Amino acid sequence: MRSFIYIIFFLISTGLTAQAINKDSILVKGRYCNKAKSKIVFTLENHTGSELIRQNPMAPLQIFKWNGKTWEQVSQIGYCACGLVQCPPPPEFMPFYDHDVLAFEWDQMQSICTDSQKGTKEITWAGRGKYKLVFEFKKERYGESFQKEYFFKIR
Secondary structure (H helix, E strand, C coil), X not given: CHHHHHHHHHXXXXXXXXXXXCHHHEEEECCCEECCCCCEEEEEEECCCCCEEEECCCCCCXXXXXXXXXXXXXXXXXXXHHHCCCCCCCCCEEEECCCCEEEEEECCEEEEEEECCCCEEEEEECCCEEEEEEEEXXXXXXXXXXXXXXXXXXX
């Protein structure tokens, strides 16, 4: 009976620590103020002490621009651009281990597919302004997701 109580206590205590991930321990680094029309590099670091799951790892960066009232997503062509080539389905999740560091680049361009039959696309500069970068994570595959945001601007 006593060992059963210890097992229950262990399961409860480890379950509580798994729930208490400090989102501030996920670091997004990059320059706050960036020069127009130059490449921007961001790094993402996991210092939570546990493995996380990064959602939609093949999708383009989720970047939003402030229009004065709301955040509007900067359109970007992602995996299997414009549907011209048949591609296997991308993974939905990717492990993000403790102490992993990932680097991401953005060329400040926005892009849309104009004709999926021909594979043509339109690419334009996103422009000056305030931006935010959003990453989405889960602690468990079927658990609730949470986001980490990073704010920056282009001058």
